[in-house]
Amino acid sequence: MKVVFWGVRGSTPSPGESTVRYGGNTSCMELRLGGGELVICDAGTGIRPLGLKLLREGEGEPTKGYIFFSHFHWDHIQGFPFFRPAFVKGNEFTLIGAPPGDETIQEILVRQMNSVNFPVNFEYLSADFHYQPVSNNVSMEIGATHVRFIEVNHTSRCAAVRFEEKGKTLVYMTDNELERSSPTPFRNFVNFCNGADVLIHDAQYTPETYGGHEGWGHSSWKSVIRLAMEAGVKRLYLYHHDPESDDSEVDEILVRAKSSAGDRGLEIFAAHERMEISI
Ligand SMILES: [Zn+2]
Numbered sequence: 001m002k003v004v005f006w007g008v009r010g011s012t013p014s015p016g017e018s019t020v021r022y023g024g025n026t027s028c029m030e031l032r033l034g035g036g037e038l039v040i041c042d043a044g045t046g047i048r049p050l051g052l053k054l055l056r057e058g059e060g061e062p063t064k065g066y067i068f069f070s071h072f073h074w075d076h077i078q079g080f081p082f083f084r085p086a087f088v089k090g091n092e093f094t095l096i097g098a099p100p101g102d103e104t105i106q107e108i109l110v111r112q113m114n115s116v117n118f119p120v121n122f123e124y125l126s127a128d129f130h131y132q133p134v135s136n137n138v139s140m141e142i143g144a145t146h147v148r149f150i151e152v153n154h155t156s157r158c159a160a161v162r163f164e165e166k167g168k169t170l171v172y173m174t175d176n177e178l179e180r181s182s183p184t185p186f187r188n189f190v191n192f193c194n195g196a197d198v199l200i201h202d203a204q205y206t207p208e209t210y211g212g213h214e215g216w217g218h219s220s221w222k223s224v225i226r227l228a229m230e231a232g233v234k235r236l237y238l239y240h241h242d243p244e245s246d247d248s249e250v251d252e253i254l255v256r257a258k259s260s261a262g263d264r265g266l267e268i269f270a271a272h273e274r275m276e277i278s279i
Contacts, residue, residue, distance in 0.1 A: 001031060001032065001033055001034060001145075001170055001279040002031070002276065003030065003031050003170070003278075004030040004050075004274065004275070004276050005028075005274065006028040006046030007025030007029075007045055008022060008023055008025070008046075008240070008272060008273060009023065009027070009241055010175070010204050010243065011075050012026065013025060013026055013045050014243035018246035019246055020247070021247040022271075022273065023272055025044060025079075026044030026046065026074075026076070027041075027042040028040065028042050028043060028044045028047045029042065029046075029172065031172075033142060034144060034145065037065070037066070038054075038063070039163075040065060040067045041161070041172045042174070043078075043079045043080040044078060045079040048082040051082070051086075054085050055084055055085060062090040064092045065092075066095075066132075067080075067094070067095050067096065068161055069095065069096065070097075070175055071098070071100075071154060071158035072097065072100070072156070073156060076175075078112075081113050086125045086127045087125055088127055090127075091126075091127035091128070092129075093127055093130070095109075096133075098135055098157050100156050104133070110122040136149065136151045145163050145164065146164045147161060147164075150162075150192045151183055152175065152184060153181070155216065158174075158217070160173035160192070162192060162193075162196070169279075170196065170279055171196045171198070171199045171200065171201075172200050173201050175202055176189075176218075177215070178223035179220070180215070189231075193231035196232075197279050198233075198234070198235045198236075198237065199228055201219065201228075201237070201239060202218050202219050202224070202240040203224045203238035204219065204242045205218055206220055209242070218240070221257045222260065224257075225257055228261075229266060234265070235277075237270070
């Protein structure tokens with residue numbers, strides 16, 4: 001599996017001099033599975049430059065892939081109307097997610113692009129779309145990769161995903177407040193992440209800034225370290241950085257997280273735009 005991060009920021013885009021190293025685009029990760037299948041995790045503003053790259057690489061050939069929406073808050077869908085491959089006839093995408101309430105994935109995306117919010121309606125998207133709603137403990141196969149989902153602790157229904165192929169495992173788990181135990185207790189996250197080669201997790205807060213943000217649906221890095229340690233994760237990527245954290249503050253979070261983990265075998269990184277991972 002190969003990963004490229006295209007947006008690592010949470011909540012709202014945060015461009016500018018003070019965030020240029022980690023990047024200001026909201027959540028989006030490109031994943032290539034062993035068979036070459038394309039899976040995009042979240043459609044924050046990072047999906048716009050990813051879409052341009054896919055168009056350049058595609059050289060007129062149709063693009064097929066999957067887009068996993070962890071949930072449907074702005075920072076995870078706001079890039080979708082700017083994802084150019086969605087406007088190209090012949091392209092084909094399966095949209096995966098766990099929508100809250102009675103709305104379908106399609107209805108939520110149509111609503112985002114209604115004329116009050118956006119100049120071009122969803123019906124102008126010429127690609128073919130398929131929809132795959134998921135829920136707790138549902139699994140599916142993409143090529144030779146086994147894919148599982150778990151509901152996480154956010155303010156709206158939100159899912160994490162685990163990819164397993166050829167003995168290698170990647171978990172993408174964002175917008176998860178580990179300090180809470182509803183709807184999912186900590187022990188279930190440990191089981192879900194068990195033995196992962198790579199865990200990508202929301203680390204929006206420090207232990208200090210978490211105070212005052214209880215119930216907002218995000219974790220402090222300290223809780224993320226605890227999860228990675230207890231689950232026996234090999235590499236941890238801190239993700240969904242707070243828009244208020246400038247580059248030096250994310251650096252400091254990384255230093256503190258590494259110090260906290262010590263030399264117990266967990267490697268820790270802070271995700272930045274265009275960072276690449278091989279698993
Ligand atoms: Zn978010």
